[in-house]
Amino acid sequence: MSAPRLELRHITKRYGDVVANDDVGLAVAPGEIHAILGENGAGKSTLMKVVYGAVAPDAGELLWDGAPAAIQSPHDARALGIAMVFQHFSLFDSLTVAENVWLGLSRTVSLREVVEGIRGKAAEYGLDLDPDRPVHVLSVGERQRVEIVRALLANPRLLILDEPTAVLTPQAAEKLFETLRKLAATGCSILYISHKLHEILALCHQCTVLRGGRVVASCDPTRESTASLSRMMIGAEPPRLERRPANVGPLALSARGLALPGHDRFGVALEDVSLDVHAGEIVGIAGVSGNGQQELLAALSGEDPRADAGAIQLFGQPIGRMGAAARRKRGLHFVPEERLGRGAVPSLSLANNMLLTRHEALRAFGWIDRAALRHQASGVLRRYWVKASGPAAAARSLSGGNLQKYIVGRELDAVPKVLVVAQPTWGVDVGAAAQIRAELVALRDAGCAVLVVSEELEELFALADRLHVIAKGRLSPSIGSAEASVEQIGEWMSGLWTGGPGQAAALAGGAR
């Protein structure tokens, strides 16, 4: 074989005391799909940013097609044919999908060509995407698709994907894999980061495992199992989720005939959504992102207080018009899907981010007891295994999974009466994901009403006692997750339940 497409030697990157990458070496052959595996904060994203020129390493060298290359900026990287999908998206909210893609391309293409290009690629790879929609109305799943299509449009020779499937449905992920396999067959190399081990088994040819910034193993994933990969990564297999049957209590959160017009012509309108969540149970909502999840969550959390007062009830009290703070005071906590900018303010310290939803450290007149606040934040860091330099670290300096753990931990730590959570384990490593799920179940057993909205069916089946599906702004009836099958939920996702929006064929059975 010829020289590897990309070779890294002795890459080291420090952030203060933290060694994010420590003497890392790896090689990627042309046409190879190479997995980078590691727990949260292992240094995967940092390594990819080094390759893409977004982070300058402190030491080490990089070879491209066998020759030393100096990649000092993403511009240089793109010139070599490297494209990257970042873990945290880099899209401008006020621009449309096409305009965002256009920005990254060379100046000689017209916007119309870009629109056609997006339509073409989206159709070719089965990624549903409307180039004319403004980015701010898109869900994270849709934004992920934009990033992927943007990367594909560059016809890269090396494609870096940092957790591309974290918020994709299994079907969409499967389509993406076909895309990636086709792409690899044409000689494009792919660096692939994911915490979903079965994806790595199914997709990748090579695998490098990082731990604490160092390479601890490299292997051929086709000869491994999820259990063995997990052992390489975290030194153990994730514990199985223990759960007893739900001990369902009184009604906690309910929606009755909730209808909301879309915010603008691109928003999804909610129609006649009815939903019950009782104390002591976990209710899951499945669906392809962009079908009204965002709108439903905003209406339930109080970020969008336009609903009729009585359409949403908390312990029998109408709360439809209350703001988020008032609902939180009544025991309803919420974990949003966007971590940076919504669940946390990137520039603020972790301690100050506590103040978004927690007021225990406040004294008279809103005076902040800083010692108490730091103590509270440290408690969450410790209890939820967040790797961070301390409560003074800025939210944006955390690795994606660690910030997710912090935000989920902050809300769990509040011991809510009702918890609404979107994508609870987004970007979290297998070990920590198992722990978060166990905490959610423990919360349920303690009598909390939990509503989980996720695109990960597997997670929903493991967690939820009952399942709903959301499609085109309508909510399906609920079905016990023990009685439901993946196929049936998949059909419902296209709106094919009795009376559902995709009612071409009225399906009988299953619903109750």
Next chain:
Amino acid sequence: MIRLDVRQVPSLRMSVLSPIIALAVTVAAGGVLFLALGKDPVRVLSMFLVEPFNGVRALTELGLKCTPLILCALGLGLCFRSNVWNIGAEGQFLMGAIAGGGLALWVTNASAALSPWVFFPLVVVAGAAGGAAWAAIVALLRDRFNANEILVSLMLVYVADLFLSWLVFGPWKDPLGFNFPQTVQFAAATEIPRFVRGMRLHWGFAFALVAAVLMWLFMFRTHRGIQLQIGGPAPAAARYAGFSSRAAIWTTLLISGALAGIAGAFEVTGPMGQLTPHVASGYGFTAIIVAFVGRLHPLGAVLGSVVLSAFVIGGQLAQSRVGLPASVSGVFQGMLLLALLGCDTLIHHRPRLARWTWRAAP
């Protein structure tokens, strides 16, 4: 070509260096400007950079100029951090001057026997009320009708200015003043107490410094202060937390209006001693530059006000001594703001030399 690459982490070194580089660039460009105007650049620059600090009297005059700038810039910094673009501090300053001046006029006419130390807190309240009421109009229009606060606050400057003119040309005119558009000289009881007899620097300066410390505590040590600052950089997080954007508009505008109003009241009961049509001297606008030079930080506002006061005093010196047009001093201030904003790019971006490449579309 110079290209800018986004820095992964904002450079700490640059956030300290950037104001210094900006000052250096401004001084260099100013030197060229003065040379082009046929003046001795060293002499003129020393009027801006040395003489305002030369001696006790000069320093007290500097402190006198700093007082309204600090007060106005404190409020503006809070507004700007909350994404509320109040640029009409000048109008709020004027309404505070009218309220404070009106109170002084009333005391003067009533010949009330009053200690200046009793009058001091009264005039603070009057100025604050006048300024806050003016800013409340902006808040109301923004809140109820979503009117752009930039336009509204700016327009209200001219309304306030004309209102003041009407007062001093009409009902408040000194009957024995040979028809000059001004009020009577206020009674001694209404004068803001001075630090030292014979110097114009008054206790309002100490008030401004205390206000800066209180503002710092408010912004970084209270829940409300943190809430206000989240609406700007992360509106979705503010909505998620349930912090009301309406409350942010009202709070920031009322606070900044009150502070600007106090500055105006100090100005007319301190150095001026009467109301004239010329109370508006641009402090409210200069304070915008002060706020940014001070990085929208309360303690930065104090430092920024020193720089800008020196520029104002230097401009006056240069006008009287070498006949430099007054507008040049304004140009000089503007250059500082421009240079500062330019240098700020360096905090988040790394400049580097690069070839200009046009690549064909893939």
